[in-house]
Amino acid sequence: MIHKTVYLLIFLFPHFLHAQFDKSYIAVPILDTIPINVYTKLTQRLEEDKTHVKGYSRKINNYIKHLYEERFEYVVSNFNNDYLIDDPIITPYLQQIQEKIYKANPTLSKETTVYVYRSSVPNAFSFGDGNLAITLGLLSRLQNESQLAFILCHELAHYHRRHANMQITTLARLNYDKELEKQLERNTTYNYKKELIKNLELSINQHSRTYEFEADSIGLTYFLNTNYDLSAPVECMDILGKADKGFNQTSIDFKKYFDFAEYPFKTTWLAYEKSTTWDRNEKEDTFDDSDITHTHPNCQRRQAALKRQLQEKTNRRSAKSNETKFQHITTLSTFEEIASNYHFKEYGVALFSTLLLLEKYPENTYLHAMVSQCIYQLYMYQKNHEIGKVLDLPDSRFADNYDRFLTFFQQLRLSEIASIGYQYAESRKTKDATSEDFWYAYWLCSQLPASKTTPTKIKAEYVGIFPTGKYIASMRQQ
Numbered sequence: 001m002i003h004k005t006v007y008l009l010i011f012l013f014p015h016f017l018h019a020q021f022d023k024s025y026i027a028v029p030i031l032d033t034i035p036i037n038v039y040t041k042l043t044q045r046l047e048e049d050k051t052h053v054k055g056y057s058r059k060i061n062n063y064i065k066h067l068y069e070e071r072f073e074y075v076v077s078n079f080n081n082d083y084l085i086d087d088p089i090i091t092p093y094l095q096q097i098q099e100k101i102y103k104a105n106p107t108l109s110k111e112t113t114v115y116v117y118r119s120s121v122p123n124a125f126s127f128g129d130g131n132l133a134i135t136l137g138l139l140s141r142l143q144n145e146s147q148l149a150f151i152l153c154h155e156l157a158h159y160h161r162r163h164a165n166m167q168i169t170t171l172a173r174l175n176y177d178k179e180l181e182k183q184l185e186r187n188t189t190y191n192y193k194k195e196l197i198k199n200l201e202l203s204i205n206q207h208s209r210t211y212e213f214e215a216d217s218i219g220l221t222y223f224l225n226t227n228y229d230l231s232a233p234v235e236c237m238d239i240l241g242k243a244d245k246g247f248n249q250t251s252i253d254f255k256k257y258f259d260f261a262e263y264p265f266k267t268t269w270l271a272y273e274k275s276t277t278w279d280r281n282e283k284e285d286t287f288d289d290s291d292i293t294h295t296h297p298n299c300q301r302r303q304a305a306l307k308r309q310l311q312e313k314t315n316r317r318s319a320k321s322n323e324t325k326f327q328h329i330t331t332l333s334t335f336e337e338i339a340s341n342y343h344f345k346e347y348g349v350a351l352f353s354t355l356l357l358l359e360k361y362p363e364n365t366y367l368h369a370m371v372s373q374c375i376y377q378l379y380m381y382q383k384n385h386e387i388g389k390v391l392d393l394p395d396s397r398f399a400d401n402y403d404r405f406l407t408f409f410q411q412l413r414l415s416e417i418a419s420i421g422y423q424y425a426e427s428r429k430t431k432d433a434t435s436e437d438f439w440y441a442y443w444l445c446s447q448l449p450a451s452k453t454t455p456t457k458i459k460a461e462y463v464g465i466f467p468t469g470k471y472i473a474s475m476r477q478q
Helices: 002-009 014-023 036-051 058-080 090-104 145-160 163-176 178-187 192-200 212-224 232-241 254-258 299-313 323-343 347-358 365-383 400-410 414-427 436-445 455-465 472-477
Strands: 113-117 124-126 131-135
Touching: 036 058, 058 163, 090 113, 090 145, 090 212, 090 323, 124 145, 131 145, 145 163, 145 212, 145 232, 145 323, 212 232, 212 299, 232 299, 254 414, 323 347, 323 365, 347 365, 347 400, 365 414, 365 436, 414 436, 436 455, 436 472, 455 472
Parallel strands: 113 131
Antiparallel strands: 124 131
């Protein structure tokens, strides 16, 4: 209900949109299971797609249908595993932009639905069954609505050109047409079949290179029929080209956040030396001109191709878009990235992102609660000698601010993590007393060995303030 109210206010009170993040935030509820209406729609689409499979041998046609069924199960699993968000603010906004694109391109049939995907990886993709997704990581990095419109045009091109279905068909034929397989192996410098299988996994970290240039070109023709800013396609390539680098390069002032009267900050905690070894798999981070290992195929080449296509269109006027609303969406995405990282137990990334966002919203109670919750989780994993599951090791290839953050927390003793976690929550008790998220974080940290209060007392206070609170069930389970 709160989010629906905010959605109406988007059009009425632009100043409110900025102010509402100053003090608090309410994360989007986790779906847990796919909505029945969405499941029904996906089922109907699956049966429709299967009826269109024809023209090949019985074995090939059956295998294509089998791959369609696997795709269906994959999309359903993304809902059930909490990755796809049906958000009352962001989802309608994405649908509105998509509607503008369709209106400007009346020859296209309106068959697609756009969702938000819980991931910090900057990407967007088409499942091939009419469902498109754009990640929180990309939404938070885009600078204006025109850029978002081009991203959607690109994914619409993938869908309407049936790229995913073409890949499925090719893979099915490769399984049963030995002559075709030999021909492809002779004419390519990499294993086409292996690449197809990898692409069919629909991993957001891998983006098919096979049709990217065509999707750029066709997507641009859709985009040119709209009134969005012509500079957006080229700007998008700059953003995607930097996707593998740290988005926010701000250095975190650890003393500012972790210096307490009863537990003073230790200057030895700031010791830092850039690692000369690499923790991540070297093969995963090797980038070359082959494009195969990039999150996105070579963005410089794609940008050059787009520039050539845009050469004769530079004098067109661009229509104004609601950038206040867009900025609200990107800010929501930034907060939701943190909530998503925490939900998927990426506590180190969640804490790092929270500390960075606190520089912009220093009194946001949700962010302060998230700091305490993340530190509590880091303590518990360190206690069980499993911190590597939730916190990266320092790595020379990381951005400097993230590498320093990792070094800072990796070198803390278990007792020091406990003390910092409790003292941080204790220091916010007066300022954040009306926040439900704070009380839950305070209750968690009251269980740390450094605590000077009891979990039972904090729980009683929480229930007294929030008798139907969203954390009551969690408190009972722990």
